[in-house]
Amino acid sequence: MDDTRKRLLDVALEVLGQNPDAGMGDIASAAGVVRRTVYGYFPTRADLVRTLSQRAVDEFAAVLDEANASHDAAEAVWVDFISRLWPLAHRYRVLLALRRGEYGEEIHALLGPVDEALATLVQKGQDSGAFGHHLPAKILSQVAYAAVFSIADNNIAGESLSASAATVTSLLILGVPEARATELVATQH
């Protein structure tokens, strides 16, 4: 079936997200399938990881682009971005998990454009005075969205209120005053 391939990718996303060192056997049995079957769809573990990462990065980039399309102020764009990112943050954990590890370089390269887009967004916010200058845009963007993943991780029973909490926290990191941050989150369409 073609279902199997998709399910393998979904399961691998989950399994590798929790343990980047999981083997083909672990993924196979988690998918209710024998190890040999996996090799029928992905000739190599590296192929599986690459395909998986590519798909995750693509979805990730799509979310970012979608938010970045609006020509609102950087603050609003950021809020929009996080609100779209949040429901998927748990899935994308695999990217952070894989970033350290055997294929770290490869993933890092895939994530390059995303990091750049993120830094650009933060830079715009800094130039407009909406975001603070306590850190360079490149680092600040990393810290801000790493925090979102961190909150998602520490929150396995993810309530919906966490979404706004994560957004507010990321805005605080960016140097937005608390009053303004809560206001932004409240007036979100």
Place this chain on the structure above:
Amino acid sequence: MDDTRKRLLDVALEVLGQNPDAGMGDIASAAGVVRRTVYGYFPTRADLVRTLSQRAVDEFAAVLDEANASHDAAEAVWVDFISRLWPLAHRYRVLLALRRGEYGEEIHALLGPVDEALATLVQKGQDSGAFGHHLPAKILSQVAYAAVFSIADNNIAGESLSASAATVTSLLILGVPEARATELVATQH
């Protein structure tokens, strides 16, 4: 020698910090020694990792306790803590790196008391109104000090100005207004 043992631990701290999956051979050659020699000091890779983690956690806890000893306001204690933590953050990265991986459970258990102390400190700050309530103390503390490590990571050419930048950023996360944050950092003894 007894130097060798200490040097092995230091080197392992460095090597495993960058790649948690590094083998005994990697550590040995990084220490300028043959693999066989390492087994003379640590019968098992697990022993090495455990000893190493224990030492790191002990130092980490010492820093936290030292800061926590002062009965100043939570804000000041936090600033003190981060300023002490900063020069060591690079070394302690091994703890975060090892937390995901083969011995994850073990490290997590070792880190338990540290996490608790951290959460307590943040809780005190929230009760006194100095820190915000956008997240529960347990999560907020994790996010705040994870950010410090994140900044340390993204800053391999670590200038000293990063220390205050990291402190300010962590204070922002905790909900301290920017003006107050910079003031706290400036008036630091």
Place this chain on the structure above:
DNA sequence: ACTCCGTTGCACACGAGTGTGCAATACTTC
């Protein structure tokens, strides 16, 4: 019934890391 086709169940070869045993070197210390 016949035939695809995905799946299974082994067997195997291979590489890499682990941990051990033991003789051969240095290198210090007396």
Place this chain on the structure above:
DNA sequence: GAAGTATTGCACACTCGTGTGCAACGGAGT
């Protein structure tokens, strides 16, 4: 120079994950 100790060099057995080959099984469609 002799004794003691840390280190080395090499061989070995063992485990574990990877990737492949091939025969057998089972269900869906004709």
